[in-house]
Amino acid sequence: MALDRRMLDSLGIEDVEQLFADIPQGVRIDGIPLPKGMTEPEMMRTIRAMLQPNATADDMPCFLGCGIYHHHVPAAVRSIAMRSEFITAYTPYQAEISQGMLQALFEYQSLISELTGMDVVNSSNYDGSTALGEAATMSFRIRPKKKFLVPEALSWEKKSVLKNYVWGAVMEIVEYAYDPYTGGLDMADMHSKYDDDVSGIYVEVPNLFGVIDPAAMKLKKEFPEAVLVVGFNPISLGVLTPPGAYGADIAVGEGQPLGLGMNCGGPLLGLFACRTEHVRKMPGRLIGMTKDKNGNRAYCMTLQTREQHIRRSKATSNICTNEALMALTASVYLSIVGPKGLRSIAEINIRNAKGLMQRIDELDAFDSPVFEAHHFNEFVVSGPVRPEKLNKLLLKHGLIGGADMQRHVPRMTDHMLLATTEMHTEADLDRLVNVLREVA
Amino acid sequence: MFRQARWDDKLIFERVGESDFCFLSDRTEVSLVPEGMARSGLCLPDIPEREVVKHYTNLSQMNYGLDNGFYPLGSCTMKYNPKYADQVASLSTVVNVHPMQDEAAMQGSLRLMYELEQALCAISGMAAVTLQPAAGAQGEFTGMLIAKAFHKKNGQERTEVIVPDAAHGTNPASAAMAGFEVIEIPTSKNGCVDLDSLKAALSDKTAAFMITNPNTLGLFEPQIEEIANLVHDAGALLYYDGANFNAILGHTSPGAMNFDIVHFNLHKTFATPHGGGGPGAGPVGVCSRLEPFLPLPRIAKDGERYHLICDRPDSIGKVRSYFGNFAVLARAYAYILRNGSDGLKEVSQKAVLNANYLRGQLEDTFPMPYGKLRKHEFVLSGKTLADEKGVRTLDLVKRLLDRGFMAPTIYFPLLVDEAIMIEPTETETKDTLDEFARAMKEIAGESAETVRSAPNATSVARVDELFAAKELVLTWRIYQAKADKFSGGSK
Ligand SMILES: Cc1ncc(COP(=O)(O)O)c(C=O)c1O
Numbered sequence: 037m038a039l040d041r042r043m044l045d046s047l048g049i050e051d052v053e054q055l056f057a058d059i060p061q062g063v064r065i066d067g068i069p070l071p072k073g074m075t076e077p078e079m080m081r082t083i084r085a086m087l088q089p090n091a092t093a094d095d096m097p098c099f100l101g102c103g104i105y106h107h108h109v110p111a112a113v114r115s116i117a118m119r120s121e122f123i124t125a126y127t128p129y130q131a132e133i134s135q136g137m138l139q140a141l142f143e144y145q146s147l148i149s150e151l152t153g154m155d156v157v158n159s160s161n162y163d164g165s166t167a168l169g170e171a172a173t174m175s176f177r178i179r180p181k182k183k184f185l186v187p188e189a190l191s192w193e194k195k196s197v198l199k200n201y202v203w204g205a206v207m208e209i210v211e212y213a214y215d216p217y218t219g220g221l222d223m224a225d226m227h228s229k230y231d232d233d234v235s236g237i238y239v240e241v242p243n244l245f246g247v248i249d250p251a252a253m254k255l256k257k258e259f260p261e262a263v264l265v266v267g268f269n270p271i272s273l274g275v276l277t278p279p280g281a282y283g284a285d286i287a288v289g290e291g292q293p294l295g296l297g298m299n300c301g302g303p304l305l306g307l308f309a310c311r312t313e314h315v316r317k318m319p320g321r322l323i324g325m326t327k328d329k330n331g332n333r334a335y336c337m338t339l340q341t342r343e344q345h346i347r348r349s350k351a352t353s354n355i356c357t358n359e360a361l362m363a364l365t366a367s368v369y370l371s372i373v374g375p376k377g378l379r380s381i382a383e384i385n386i387r388n389a390k391g392l393m394q395r396i397d398e399l400d401a402f403d404s405p406v407f408e409a410h411h412f413n414e415f416v417v418s419g420p421v422r423p424e425k426l427n428k429l430l431l432k433h434g435l436i437g438g439a440d441m442q443r444h445v446p447r448m449t450d451h452m453l454l455a456t457t458e459m460h461t462e463a464d465l466d467r468l469v470n471v472l473r474e475v476a
Numbered sequence: 477m478f479r480q481a482r483w484d485d486k487l488i489f490e491r492v493g494e495s496d497f498c499f500l501s502d503r504t505e506v507s508l509v510p511e512g513m514a515r516s517g518l519c520l521p522d523i524p525e526r527e528v529v530k531h532y533t534n535l536s537q538m539n540y541g542l543d544n545g546f547y548p549l550g551s552c553t554m555k556y557n558p559k560y561a562d563q564v565a566s567l568s569t570v571v572n573v574h575p576m577q578d579e580a581a582m583q584g585s586l587r588l589m590y591e592l593e594q595a596l597c598a599i600s601g602m603a604a605v606t607l608q609p610a611a612g613a614q615g616e617f618t619g620m621l622i623a624k625a626f627h628k629k630n631g632q633e634r635t636e637v638i639v640p641d642a643a644h645g646t647n648p649a650s651a652a653m654a655g656f657e658v659i660e661i662p663t664s665k666n667g668c669v670d671l672d673s674l675k676a677a678l679s680d681k682t683a684a685f686m687i688t689n690p691n692t693l694g695l696f697e698p699q700i701e702e703i704a705n706l707v708h709d710a711g712a713l714l715y716y717d718g719a720n721f722n723a724i725l726g727h728t729s730p731g732a733m734n735f736d737i738v739h740f741n742l743h744k745t746f747a748t749p750h751g752g753g754g755p756g757a758g759p760v761g762v763c764s765r766l767e768p769f770l771p772l773p774r775i776a777k778d779g780e781r782y783h784l785i786c787d788r789p790d791s792i793g794k795v796r797s798y799f800g801n802f803a804v805l806a807r808a809y810a811y812i813l814r815n816g817s818d819g820l821k822e823v824s825q826k827a828v829l830n831a832n833y834l835r836g837q838l839e840d841t842f843p844m845p846y847g848k849l850r851k852h853e854f855v856l857s858g859k860t861l862a863d864e865k866g867v868r869t870l871d872l873v874k875r876l877l878d879r880g881f882m883a884p885t886i887y888f889p890l891l892v893d894e895a896i897m898i899e900p901t902e903t904e905t906k907d908t909l910d911e912f913a914r915a916m917k918e919i920a921g922e923s924a925e926t927v928r929s930a931p932n933a934t935s936v937a938r939v940d941e942l943f944a945a946k947e948l949v950l951t952w953r954i955y956q957a958k959a960d961k962f963s964g965g966s967k
Contacts, residue, residue: 039825040905043829043833043906044829046833046836047829052825052828053825055828055832055849056727058696058698058851059696059724059727060700060701062701063701063728063733064727064728064732065601065726065729067726067817067818068599068726068817068821070595070599070816070820071816072817072819073813073814073815073816073818073819074813074816075814076814079810079813079814080563083567083806083809083810083813084567084569086588086591087569087588088584089583089584090569090573090577090581090582090583090584092569093573093574094568100574100576100577102576103797104576106574112525112528112529115529116528116529116532116533116536119532119533120543121536121539121540121541121544122536122541123541123562123752124541124542124543124544124557124749124750125539125540125541125542125750125751126542126547126549126554126750126752126753126882128752128753130873132874132877132931132934132935132937132938133539133540133877133882134539134752135538135539135935136534136536136537136538136539137535137539137752139485139487139535139538143489143952145950146487146489146952147488147521149952149953150519150520151518151520155950155953155954157950159753160753162610162611162796163610165797166610166614166796173653191797193794194797196772196794197793197794197797200621200793201653203621203624203655204652204653204655206655248513249510253512273515273518274515275508276509277512277513277514278515297570297571297803298571298573298574298575299570299573299801299803300574300575301799301800302755302796302797302798302799302801302802302804303754303755303803303804304801315948324947324948325944325950325962326939326943326944326947327939328936328937328940329937329938329939329940330936330937333485333962335939336939336941336944338941338948338950339945344613344646345644345646345888347645348648348649349649349652351645351652353649354614354616354617354646354650354653355611355613355614356612356613356645357610357611357612357613357741357743357753357754357755357758358753358755359751359755360752360753360754361751361753361754362751364752367488368528368532370520371488371520372495372497374497374520374521374522374523375495375518375519376522377495377497378518378520386508387508409510410508410513428578431578431580431581436574436577436581437578439576
């Protein structure tokens with residue numbers, strides 16, 4: 037990259053380093069201690085070779101879920117999401133020249149609103165766990181009480197993120213138990229934890245165990261004062277009653293299943309929705325429909341007075357860069373699969389999980405599923421071998437096993453969470469069962 | 477001449493047809509879900525793929541991206557992002573890897589992250605880096621949590637964070653989210669940190685002082701060494717907002733300036749396209765005494781194997797799920813490898829040259845308060861134009877859109893009246909800068925009516941933001957209830 041001599045001349049300087057004369061001697065460095073640059077093919081070769089040892093769900097059936105799933109991504113989704121006019125734009129501050137992204141994000145808000153039955157949706161948070169963190173502090177803004185109730189059976193990642201997000205608001209996270217037979221929430225325990233100091237209650241449908249717990253639908257009636265925050269899997273809403281229909285004040289979820297790759301955990305998509313009455317307490321960007329000077333429909337960012345660039349330390353959140361491209365991707369995905377497609381995908385997911393749990397249950401050494409309940413696309417099994425060891429064995433057989441539950445619920449020492457999606461064939465399920473049979 | 481496309485304005489919900497998606501199963505078994513939980517109706521668009529692709533392709537043509545032209549958005553570092561990074565992010569070994577795979581099954585990812593951490597340490601002069609934060613603001617939040625944990629561990633209750641009034645809004649917002657009281661100090665007459673105000677604000681309550689250097693005016697803080705000493709003498713930590721890293725690559729580093737915590741905006745400095753708002757990545761680097769507080773997991777190297785460390789007693793835990801925005805990290809690493817030490821230093825040379833050249837072309841027409849020599853960006857004032865002609869900065873930049881340029885950042889930082897914040901970046905040619913300068917000057921000479929009626933070459937004319945805030949039409953459903961308020965547009 038040669039410097040343009042004419043530009044130096046116009047500034048009356050010989051050497052570009054003269055433009056750095058204002059950096060005090062005491063803080064200067066003599067270049068960066070890294071190797072020199074590579075050509076493009078050298079770099080590509082280096083990166084490919086570096087990543088080559090990764091096992092991919094392309095080559096091996098993957099039974100990991102627990103928040104991130106290997107779903108089919110229609111080719112058209114990726115193709116649209118790669119359009120450079122979308123990819124290379126910044127946040128649409130200049131509405132007139134950014135209508136494409138603004139309309140796409142308005143449609144995203146609308147699609148997620150339809151899916152969740154919630155009134156308003158922001159145009160994305162970083163991921164499902166930070167969406168939960170922001171939901172807890174928003175719950176505090178709605179009902180300024182100290183405690184926030186969450187399930188004991190919550191992924192450790194979410195628990196940890198939540199703890200950090202409420203640290204500033206000085207909220208206390210209180211866990212309620214799950215029913216050891218059904219895996220659903222223990223209503224008696226919930227009542228014993230509930231008092232006047234509770235701001236909100238968080239419940240997941242399906243929950244960490246993949247269990248679809250009908251008791252979640254009763255929470256608003258049992259605890260009308262508390263802010264009800266519902267965590268959902270967007271694909272499951274193809275067949276399940278949405279959170280808006282059972283009184284959720286806020287609904288949050290991980291949007292990765294909606295056409296995003298697993299990407300080793302990111303970028304993800306934090307879905308965040310709430311009821312109209314709470315909109316001014318919401319974090320994140322909102323796109324509104326408006327008119328242009330000639331009365332034509334147009335879109336722009338709105339209610340920006342909640343945001344950091346205006347409200348600074350009093351903002352509802354610090355979020356600035358978000359996951360807009362992932363929101364666009366999710367919109368294209370939902371538009372392509374349509375209502376029937378989403379329902380079918382959800383059904384196939386449930387059926388595959390059911391098929392797999394039944395086959396494993398035929399093996400004497402395994403308890404599958406551990407919980408007597410309806411499941412969505414994943415379920416807990418317990419068996420004779422520690423999940424860690426089992427996963428290594430599965431890997432030898434060309435399979436990516438399930439999630440070790442002990443990390444999330446310490447007493448679940450021999451428990452594994454197995455997930456299925458529409459990507460699994462009968463043969464994939466058989467291969468898994470055959471390895472399990474070996475260890476049984 | 478620039479003319480943006482304007483296709484029909486149908487929403488995806490207003491398109492008709494029938495989906496031809498492949499996974500349609502005709503069996504519907506109610507027993508799949510618990511009684512009373514079966515969904516009764518789902519109002520999503522039901523249209524064939526062909527219609528969907530047409531819809532979004534047309535929308536993309538109604539959106540201006542960096543690939544379309546000059547994007548001098550100050551503070552945002554909208555440089556051209558080489559396409560090889562897209563190719564890296566599309567590798568199956570990136571896209572199809574689950575973050576909870578056994579360590580043995582993702583050695584590639586672990587290695588890439590480990591090496592990227594090392595590279596960012598080399599670039600920043602910091603002792604250790606976490607890649608977890610999803611964006612710059614989350615990096616700030618992470619840094620504030622680390623500061624809090626550090627002081628707590630030392631048995632100190634420090635409740636205040638100081639920021640300059642010219643700081644980006646995320647700085648005070650992140651500090652407040654971590655539970656700190658935010659103290660804003662004024663900028664001195666020369667546009668830099670006012671040492672007396674800083675001294676007055678510092679106390680045994682100060683947890684940290686957050687600044688960016690060069691600051692949001694594009695000025696390098698001449699007294700950075702004194703600032704670091706003052707902050708450290710008060711027992712506080714010095715935080716570096718790395719959004720302006722493009723200006724200093726290879727010339728100085730937060731480590732050399734004695735900062736304790738720094739965040740990077742990989743989506744600015746290290747070439748990740750911004751996706752119309754995100755995703756980004758906001759890694760955080762710290763000095764060695766703060767290393768124990770970094771988020772989990774940490775990645776370690778043991779001979780030729782990489783593994784995860786999940787139990788560290790002083791760690792703040794997690795700020796988001798998994799490792800961070802891995803695909804963004806992979807792009808950034810590709811960029812760092814491709815450029816290397818020589819290329820990265822040239823980046824800052826060219827970025828600073830471009831900024832100063834463009835400043836030289838414009839400062840006769842637009843006053844530029846606070847000194848001449850800038851780093852990667854500069855801030856003009858549109859005040860004369862506003863006073864003399866009634867043409868505000870907002871009008872000026874809307875007119876720039878008609879010329880096929882993205883608008884600069886405006887009305888930030890607040891200390892410049894009618895601020896126009898311009899960051900040309902290193903990837904633009906002299907020709908582009910000249911064309912832009914010419915357009916700015918010509919617009920300054922145009923009649924007030926012409927400028928105020930802009931834009932006209934964009935998909936829509938000036939939008940009514942007040943109407944949006946008043947009606948709050950945030951979804952298709954709300955629109956249907958208020959459709960009468962939107963009738964009667966002229967195309
Ligand atoms: C100076 C400065 N600090 C912080 C940020 C926040 O970074 P991000 O948008 O990645 O959260 C930005 C970007 O907008 C910035 O320009």
